[in-house]
Amino acid sequence: MLTKSDFIKYLQCYKYLWLYKNRKDLIPADYADRFAQIFGEGYKVEDYAYKLFPDGADAYDEDFKTAISKTQDLINKKIQVIFQPTISGRELFSRADIIKFDTKNKCWDIYEIKGSTSVKDIYEADLAFQKVCLETNGLKLGKLFIIHVNKEFVKKGEIKPEKFLTIVEITQEVNDLVKETRTQIKEALMVLQKTKEPQIRILKQCYDPYECCFTNYCWKDVPTNSIYNLAGRLSEQKLEQLLDEGIMAIKDIPEGFLKSHRAILQHQAIKHNTVHIEKDKIAQELAHLKYPLYFLDYETYGFGAAVPLFDGYHPYENMPFQYSLHVLPKSKAKLEHYKFLSAKFADPAPDLAESLRKIIKSKGSVLAWNAGFEMGCNDQMGQRYPKYKKFFASVNLRMFDLMQIFRQGYYVHKDFAGSASLKKVLPVLAPKLSYEKLNIHEGGTASESWRKMIDPATDKTESKRIYNDLLKYCELDTLAMVEILKVLEKVIFG
Ligand code: SF4
Numbered sequence: 001m002l003t004k005s006d007f008i009k010y011l012q013c014y015k016y017l018w019l020y021k022n023r024k025d026l027i028p029a030d031y032a033d034r035f036a037q038i039f040g041e042g043y044k045v046e047d048y049a050y051k052l053f054p055d056g057a058d059a060y061d062e063d064f065k066t067a068i069s070k071t072q073d074l075i076n077k078k079i080q081v082i083f084q085p086t087i088s089g090r091e092l093f094s095r096a097d098i099i100k101f102d103t104k105n106k107c108w109d110i111y112e113i114k115g116s117t118s119v120k121d122i123y124e125a126d127l128a129f130q131k132v133c134l135e136t137n138g139l140k141l142g143k144l145f146i147i148h149v150n151k152e153f154v155k156k157g158e159i160k161p162e163k164f165l166t167i168v169e170i171t172q173e174v175n176d177l178v179k180e181t182r183t184q185i186k187e188a189l190m191v192l193q194k195t196k197e198p199q200i201r202i203l204k205q206c207y208d209p210y211e212c213c214f215t216n217y218c219w220k221d222v223p224t225n226s227i228y229n230l231a232g233r234l235s236e237q238k239l240e241q242l243l244d245e246g247i248m249a250i251k252d253i254p255e256g257f258l259k260s261h262r263a264i265l266q267h268q269a270i271k272h273n274t275v276h277i278e279k280d281k282i283a284q285e286l287a288h289l290k291y292p293l294y295f296l297d298y299e300t301y302g303f304g305a306a307v308p309l310f311d312g313y314h315p316y317e318n319m320p321f322q323y324s325l326h327v328l329p330k331s332k333a334k335l336e337h338y339k340f341l342s343a344k345f346a347d348p349a350p351d352l353a354e355s356l357r358k359i360i361k362s363k364g365s366v367l368a369w370n371a372g373f374e375m376g377c378n379d380q381m382g383q384r385y386p387k388y389k390k391f392f393a394s395v396n397l398r399m400f401d402l403m404q405i406f407r408q409g410y411y412v413h414k415d416f417a418g419s420a421s422l423k424k425v426l427p428v429l430a431p432k433l434s435y436e437k438l439n440i441h442e443g444g445t446a447s448e449s450w451r452k453m454i455d456p457a458t459d460k461t462e463s464k465r466i467y468n469d470l471l472k473y474c475e476l477d478t479l480a481m482v483e484i485l486k487v488l489e490k491v492i493f494g
Pocket of ligand 1: 200
């Protein structure tokens with residue numbers, strides 16, 4: 001039996017489909033948890049989409065045989081809109097989101113609900129599979145639609161589904177794909193017959209269009225410094241060239257093969273076990289810094305949230321709920337630390353801005369890691385609350401991106417693994433500071449934890465625990481910058 005999601009896995013990678021059917025034991029235990037927020041948001045979007053069809057009847061049942069008979073029953077009763085209709089037969093199984101009967105043309109239209117803000121190519125393949133499956137089982141189809149989140153939507157009071165969602169017809173695109181889809185379905189069914197695990201090269205399919213759940217297994221023999229984590233990333237064509245030569249480790253790449261400056265520096269650092277440091281360039285950059293130095297980091301909610309929590313926000317718009325700010329008033333002065341963490345179920349921006357404005361004065365550099373992110377948040381808060389516009393504009397004018405020293409390749413260490421992220425740089429330059437011992441050690445978890453913390457339904461002891469964990473996590477981000485700056489100054493001034 002080939003389901004729609006099996007087919008999508010097949011299109012991504014035929015080994016993915018085979019492993020999914022034969023080796024579910026290899027899926028990491030925390031895989032579903034990692035995507036819980038995405039699934040949760042998807043269900044919320046579905047609920048809004050169903051409200052667009054107030055007369056719909058639900059055919060869903062966990063047991064697929066019951067779901068099939070429920071669907072047939074609703075069709076027989078001439079119900080015009082059916083949610084989650086389940087159709088199966090001749091080796092294919094499909095559960096659409098919504099079908100609606102077109103009384104004029106005597107056929108069914110399909111509406112597929114997606115949590116994204118645009119129509120992606122993979123959705124055409126998704127609907128093409130459904131069309132083949134439903135038509136093979138005797139349903140005459142008409143128009144085909146995607147319902148997705150409207151990125152222009154701004155929350156103002158209760159969310160109205162017709163404003164929050166956009167409906168796009170893709171009938172022609174899907175029809176153009178049906179012939180190819182029939183062939184692909186046959187090929188996918190052949191993969192299911194295989195008793196031996198298929199082999200395939202590791203290329204971008206492991207993360208495109210979705211993160212595969214077998215990367216731990218397929219990537220287990222990839223060396224630490226591999227051709228997959230070269231700075232700037234290699235094109236598929238270049239990767240294939242190296243794999244043809246049996247090369248997977250960066251150290252084995254022949255001289256002259258790499259073209260990107262940072263990748264060449266990384267290659268040399270790994271091959272000769274050296275650290276590349278351009279003292280002049282780093283000194284030039286650090287000369288821009290003016291005391292007092294403010295080390296700023298935001299934690300935000302919204303990146304994975306289709307449904308905005310508060311008025312004034314777009315779907316998926318980042319909303320800072322916390323900052324950590326270390327301040328060095330002058331060279332060798334005592335380091336100060338300030339923090340803010342919103343614990344209310346309300347837009348955190350006004351309180352955060354008010355608190356920050358009291359500490360960041362009109363002079364001095366503001367350091368951030370990947371400063372474009374903090375600057376974007378500042379711009380948005382300034383626009384949303386004009387009272388703080390001037391303040392945030394002044395902060396942005398004085399922003400200094402410490403990450404650029406590493407992104408530009410002025411400091412390259414083999415253990416950065418081709419990355420300039422704080423999580424890669426910190427353990428090398430300041431190994432005493434570590435995220436490992438913290439309960440929260442990356443931004444995505446911080447965001448989900450905060451959402452849980454402010455939820456009135458969350459137990460108070462649990463909220464308090466999350467509150468403390470968030471404070472520790474964000475503080476480490478700014479302390480990390482303080483320590484990294486110290487290391488850079490030591491390199492230059494001794
Ligand atoms: S990890 Fe990559 S190669 Fe392995 S099954 Fe998934 S997509 Fe295919």
